[in-house]
Amino acid sequence: MRDVTERSAEILAVEGVSVSLGGREVLHDVKFHFGAGEFIGLIGSNGAGKTTLLRVILGLVEPTAGRVLLGGKPRSRRNPLVGYVPQQIGLDPDMPIRARDLVGMGLDGHRFGIPLPSARRTALIDEMLDAVDALRFADSRVGSLSGGEQQRVMIAHALISRPRLLLLDEPLANLDIRSEQEVVTLVAGIARQQGVAVLISAHDMNPLLPVMDHVVYVAAGRVASGPTDEVVTTEALSRLYGHRVDVIHVNGRVLVVAGRENEGLHGDGHDLDQFATGA
Amino acid sequence: MFSSFMLNTWEAATIVAIVAGVVGFFTVLRGAAFAAHALPVGAFAGAAAATLVGVSTLLGFGAFSLLGALTISALGRRARSDVATALAVVMMLGLGSLFLSLTSEYAQQVYSLLFGQVLGVSTNELLPTAVLAAVCVLGVAVLYRPLLWSSVAPAASEARGVSAARMELAFLLVVAVATTMAVPVVGTLLVFTLLISPAAAARSFSANPMVAMALSVLLALATVWSSIALSYETNLPVGFFVGSIGAATYAMSRLWVAARGRRRVPAPARPAAVAG
Amino acid sequence: MTLTSLGSWFFEPGFFSNSPVRVALTIGAIAAVVSGVVGVFTVMRGQSFAGHSLADIGTAGGSAAFLVGANPLYGFVAMNLLAAGAMELLGVRRPRGRDVATGIVLGASLGLAALFLYWDTTSTSTTGATVNVLFGSIFTLPASMVPVVAGFSVAALALIAVLYRPLLLSSLSSDLAAARGVPVGLVGLGFLVALALAVSLCAITIGAILSTALLVGPAAIALRLTRRTGVAILVACAIGVGATWVGIVLAYDSYAWTTSHTAWPVSFFVVTLIFVSYVAVDLATGRRSRRPRLSASR
Numbered sequence: 001m002r003d004v005t006e007r008s009a010e011i012l013a014v015e016g017v018s019v020s021l022g023g024r025e026v027l028h029d030v031k032f033h034f035g036a037g038e039f040i041g042l043i044g045s046n047g048a049g050k051t052t053l054l055r056v057i058l059g060l061v062e063p064t065a066g067r068v069l070l071g072g073k074p075r076s077r078r079n080p081l082v083g084y085v086p087q088q089i090g091l092d093p094d095m096p097i098r099a100r101d102l103v104g105m106g107l108d109g110h111r112f113g114i115p116l117p118s119a120r121r122t123a124l125i126d127e128m129l130d131a132v133d134a135l136r137f138a139d140s141r142v143g144s145l146s147g148g149e150q151q152r153v154m155i156a157h158a159l160i161s162r163p164r165l166l167l168l169d170e171p172l173a174n175l176d177i178r179s180e181q182e183v184v185t186l187v188a189g190i191a192r193q194q195g196v197a198v199l200i201s202a203h204d205m206n207p208l209l210p211v212m213d214h215v216v217y218v219a220a221g222r223v224a225s226g227p228t229d230e231v232v233t234t235e236a237l238s239r240l241y242g243h244r245v246d247v248i249h250v251n252g253r254v255l256v257v258a259g260r261e262n263e264g265l266h267g268d269g270h271d272l273d274q275f276a277t278g279a
Numbered sequence: 280m281f282s283s284f285m286l287n288t289w290e291a292a293t294i295v296a297i298v299a300g301v302v303g304f305f306t307v308l309r310g311a312a313f314a315a316h317a318l319p320v321g322a323f324a325g326a327a328a329a330t331l332v333g334v335s336t337l338l339g340f341g342a343f344s345l346l347g348a349l350t351i352s353a354l355g356r357r358a359r360s361d362v363a364t365a366l367a368v369v370m371m372l373g374l375g376s377l378f379l380s381l382t383s384e385y386a387q388q389v390y391s392l393l394f395g396q397v398l399g400v401s402t403n404e405l406l407p408t409a410v411l412a413a414v415c416v417l418g419v420a421v422l423y424r425p426l427l428w429s430s431v432a433p434a435a436s437e438a439r440g441v442s443a444a445r446m447e448l449a450f451l452l453v454v455a456v457a458t459t460m461a462v463p464v465v466g467t468l469l470v471f472t473l474l475i476s477p478a479a480a481a482r483s484f485s486a487n488p489m490v491a492m493a494l495s496v497l498l499a500l501a502t503v504w505s506s507i508a509l510s511y512e513t514n515l516p517v518g519f520f521v522g523s524i525g526a527a528t529y530a531m532s533r534l535w536v537a538a539r540g541r542r543r544v545p546a547p548a549r550p551a552a553v554a555g
Numbered sequence: 556m557t558l559t560s561l562g563s564w565f566f567e568p569g570f571f572s573n574s575p576v577r578v579a580l581t582i583g584a585i586a587a588v589v590s591g592v593v594g595v596f597t598v599m600r601g602q603s604f605a606g607h608s609l610a611d612i613g614t615a616g617g618s619a620a621f622l623v624g625a626n627p628l629y630g631f632v633a634m635n636l637l638a639a640g641a642m643e644l645l646g647v648r649r650p651r652g653r654d655v656a657t658g659i660v661l662g663a664s665l666g667l668a669a670l671f672l673y674w675d676t677t678s679t680s681t682t683g684a685t686v687n688v689l690f691g692s693i694f695t696l697p698a699s700m701v702p703v704v705a706g707f708s709v710a711a712l713a714l715i716a717v718l719y720r721p722l723l724l725s726s727l728s729s730d731l732a733a734a735r736g737v738p739v740g741l742v743g744l745g746f747l748v749a750l751a752l753a754v755s756l757c758a759i760t761i762g763a764i765l766s767t768a769l770l771v772g773p774a775a776i777a778l779r780l781t782r783r784t785g786v787a788i789l790v791a792c793a794i795g796v797g798a799t800w801v802g803i804v805l806a807y808d809s810y811a812w813t814t815s816h817t818a819w820p821v822s823f824f825v826v827t828l829i830f831v832s833y834v835a836v837d838l839a840t841g842r843r844s845r846r847p848r849l850s851a852s853r
Contacts, residue, residue: 084435098486113424141486366772369830389690479655516673523666
């Protein structure tokens with residue numbers, strides 16, 4: 001029986017999770033955990049296994065080994081503790097759904113019946129929209145909003161049910177630098193306010209450096225986790241990748257580049273040029 | 280046309296329109312064109328079989344629609360893109376034509392099942408139809424929130440415990456019931472139009488989902504009532520009017536959108552240069 | 556069993572000497588060959604739904620032709636060519652089944668067909684227009700239609716023959732083809748014309764609303780069995796002709812199956828045969844890659 005402080009402090013624990021899909025091992029023996037209110041970056045290039053890991057945490061994929069604990073309890077189907085902002089939002093421009101309707105679904109979409117109009121419900125929705133600076137288009141069709149605006153609405157939709165953990169899948173992928181910073185600042189701000197732990201997946205960790213407490217670095221299905229300056233080092237990442245990579249610091253930014261040709265092993269199937277991340 | 284013997288027809292038409300408006304809203308939202316086309320065709324085969332055997336056609340419609348819904352649900356995503364399912368749908372039509380060819384009124388039956396008829400619902404079928412409609416509308420009311428959420432944000436809602444697969448099955452069953460009611464009046468080949476046009480037109484007029492659904496019902500009522508009235512006056516088939524009025528309604532909604540110009544929210548100006 | 560007794564078991568008496576049957580066999584074979592050729596390209600180019608759309612829109616044309624006393628084939632061809640042209644003009648060469656606008660246009664066409672068929676049954680002396688147009692009535696085709704059918708099929712096949720290489724290339728990748736100087740737009744339009752003709756021929760063989768089965772079915776089966784385009788075309792034609800001929804034989808025989816002497820519809824047999832064959836081949840080959848991969852080799 002875990003003691004109370006340990007249980008409430010540890011919001012997510014991934015214990016020895018391995019996942020095989022289509023005969024191929026996509027994730028191997030992944031372990032990490034973090035506590036309430038922490039901000040974690042899930043960093044890795046495309047194909048490294050980030051999305052699969054997220055899907056395991058969400059309960060959409062069953063691990064072939066290991067388990068996931070949310071708030072100290074094993075992951076169950078309906079988990080109000082988790083809010084999720086998926087990568088592809090894909091909203092039809094003609095859809096008759098307003099921003100406030102979408103956020104409202106995050107509040108009570110799982111309950112049967114028709115939403116009865118109530119001042120309290122409207123106030124809650126307005127408050128949440130205001131927190132993500134989306135109040136001015138609350139009554140606009142979601143499909144007609146820009147990508148960044150839709151994302152903010154989705155964040156509000158995920159947070160309105162007061163989850164303990166917020167998962168965002170590659171939210172920065174198609175944004176310009178200024179918008180990247182806006183989203184990161186926004187999410188970090190609200191998370192701190194509400195005491196929500198945040199797990200953001202990205203292939204470039206630089207926009208997250210100012211707010212990240214820990215990093216979970218994924219490469220070829222394996223994971224190294226811990227404080228950023230312990231994990232993102234030449235030694236640690238080379239060990240993770242299984243061949244030489246260099247971590248270079250430039251003007252407060254971090255670059256991870258593949259090592260020289262004749263050093264270490266190649267052949268784990270990745271295009272080495274992909275490993276050069278950073279601005 | 281408002282004589283007592285037409286009362287039946289007006290009542291049936293009203294019921295059908297309400298259900299079509301409500302179910303059509305979700306059909307358009309979910310882009311469920313395949314189900315809206317395939318289930319009526321299944322119903323056609325069922326009705327043909329029922330006619331041949333001598334049972335109530337409503338039973339035939341219902342049984343085959345239900346079976347179709349369960350099959351599509353079981354096949355999952357494959358159902359929409361597989362050649363096999365497209366061929367299966369055509370086979371249902373072929374089967375229906377076979378059954379009807381063995382009856383004595385082949386041509387006439389084919390026509391009325393495919394294109395509908397004004398007196399499509401007989402008196403003793405009115406009560407079952409009304410009951411089915413009530414069940415259908417009640418079902419949609421109960422499922423409203425999770426179905427809407429699952430239709431709009433399938434990944435996010437799944438993560439919170441709303442099973443997309445279960446919602447899909449529930450939706451298909453609702454469409455099956457709507458199909459069962461609508462085919463006798465508007466015909467197999469035009470049920471699709473009745474489900475799609477009012478809802479598609481309605482959503483251009485309002486971004487509020489409840490308002491859009493209400494508008495969808497109103498437009499469906501207008502479509503069906505005028506189709507019945509015109510069919511009664513001119514003797515021309517109901518299906519023809521449903522098809523044309525449906526197309527006209529949709530065209531008008533697109534014109535309205537074009538004329539008004541879609542009001543976009545002005546996005547905050549993006550800086551041309553990188554800050555810092 | 557000797558060959559003759561086997562023959563008489565399969566073919567009801569009078570089959571080969573029956574003139575409408577001979578006409579049906581001829582027209583059916585021609586239609587099956589054209590749809591085999593065009594169908595393979597249709598499936599490869601992902602334009603199956605375009606074929607389905609043309610069939611639905613064509614129904615209005617076929618039923619209108621009846622009104623003026625012409626053979627539905629002319630109506631189908633005229634309407635389909637118009638529709639193909641419109642599709643080209645509006646830039647919807649690949650209509651998606653999910654598109655609201657497409658569905659509504661199809662619905663309106665079917666409504667129009669309902670109107671024409673109603674007038675057909677009430678004002679003209681010919682009966683059975685509905686069944687004829689929608690489900691086909693191949694035994695009632697007059698021998699005079701054979702040269703017309705042949706003419707349209709030669710046109711369609713010639714188009715495909717002329718466009719063969721650029722069509723193949725642009726089906727694989729339209730960007731690659733454009734880079735190689737292929738007039739992708741023109742080739743696409745040419746294909747749509749061939750498709751319009753093929754759909755019309757299928758429509759008079761097994762009826763407008765069943766026609767997609769003959770267009771897409773044998774082609775889909777062939778593409779499951781082979782990746783080579785040339786071979787796929789041959790297989791598709793063989794399956795199409797086979798299904799059509801066996802369907803005709805069974806329909807003729809069915810006249811004798813019941814004491815009430817009602818023959819079962821040819822279209823029912825053809826569609827069922829194609830469906831069953833597809834399912835059989837699908838199960839036999841297992842769920843391999845869904846998209847048939849193309850090969851430019853003959």
